[in-house]
Amino acid sequence: MTPAFVPGRELARLLYAYVAPVLAARGLAHTAALVGPGSDVLGHDDATSTDHDWGPRLQVLLSPDDHAAHAAALHEELRHVLPEQVGGWTTRAAPPADDGTRGPGVGCPGSPVEHRVEILTLDTLLTRVLGHVRPPLTVADWLVIPQQRLLSLTAGVVLHDDLGLARVRADLASYPHDVWLYQQASAWWAVAEDSHLAPRAGMAGDDLGSRLVTARVCRTAVLLAFLQARTYAPYDKWLGTAFRRLPSSRDLLGPLDAALAAADWEARQRALGQVLVALLRGHNALGLTAPVPEETVPFHARPFEVVDAEGVADALLAAVVDPAVRSLGRRRPVGGIDLVTQSAALATDVTRTAALRGLYR
Structure with missing residues (x-):
């Protein structure tokens, strides 16, 4: 037995x-x-x-x-x-x-x-x-x-x-303050680069592409929620399980589920907008920058609702004091290795870390 x-x-x-x-x-x-x-x-x-x-x-x-x-x-x-x-x-x-x-x-x-x-x-x-x-x-x-x-x-x-x-x-319990700011800025940059692509793919009739990009933005949003909580995110097998233990998951779970389950790109972007607005509220609650508007905005003249993620990223980078971190902000931030790749090989192989430092020169 x-x-x-x-x-x-x-x-x-x-x-x-x-x-x-x-x-x-x-x-x-x-x-x-x-x-x-x-x-x-x-x-x-x-x-x-x-x-x-x-x-x-x-x-x-x-x-x-x-x-x-x-x-x-x-x-x-x-x-x-x-x-x-x-x-x-x-x-x-x-x-x-x-x-x-x-x-x-x-x-x-x-x-x-x-x-x-x-x-x-x-x-x-x-x-x-x-x-x-x-x-x-x-x-x-x-x-x-x-x-x-x-x-x-x-x-x-x-x-x-x-x-x-x-x-x-x-x-090692948490990132140093300025590294923490850089990590959040990088996640917001990733949101800025990706969030308008999902509705564009859907409008073009590529519903699969729209779903795939939406899933990527949702994953970035979850990683950002961990950063806002100053809690390390586990690898993907336990990402959702650990995410549900974050206080912010109460506001994020519903729209995340809706975005991933939506049958069309319009419903998908509405739900994703709710996710991103909730993260803007989380950002403002941290008091790291001047308050940012907690709302979606049009993406240029297209009927896509996004948030000013690039503006949040720029504000976070402007708050960085450490010269070593500020030097990374001279180029578009790529973030830590968890944002760069989902490779399990990199997550488990400590012999590759030296080569990866080249990303941050």
Whole structure:
């Protein structure tokens, strides 16, 4: 019988209760946490998540010297002292599959547990998530690191912290003020460039094209809502789920749904206009610039209702003080990597971040 679902964060707490005495007996200063990739880190895990890379798990961080002296023996000791189940779920992990994922493991009662306690250093963990950049980040660093990776380090739980993971998490908890302004300006620029294309395609009889552009503007609008909330957006699998937790989603969900479901371009643009006006209200509530009109306006002489997204972008860029960020405003802003591309390869491959910095020179 499948056990009752227990969120992964809670399983990590239960597992740490067995790991902590082992660390204490060795006198090891350590950090224990559940961070990094995984729906459990974000708090989005459910029964479907339990088939791979899920279960009682956590990371234990040691100093470099302690890691060199104790990691191998500690891993082996935990194999023999950890219980076979925590919270009703097996602590055993199967060998890696061809794609590197690990499902629930099996084993004879009383046999050593192939557990999911990773014993690392803080630097190893940060390299895994950030690549070779470290706080304080440069402007380009902030923009080339996908929000999903920043979220994977700042979400989750820290159960014990001798080694300073909490300080790193605090340093990366949100964008610096001027980077935040630039990111919002870039999203508004993207809205300005795209929002009039959907009705134009529809008027020309290309309803599919109209729908596709509308979906792109809706995605940009959702990313902008996260920015206005100073909250990192997850990658697209969890984007809608996390969006529904934002206070602003109460005003945005209805028109977003209507825009994406509309049967014709006229209804589509009316709903999209409601989305963008709601975001203008959100912008004004932040007080970052002089108030902007919360209304749609005609796009030149065409019967398309848009908002002055370019004007909002320009006002945000004018409020930037940091010279490194201001220099980016000399050209049309492209925004961080999440706005530039939806590539999962870029979101997960930390080795490519150095090449991406060229976008922000």
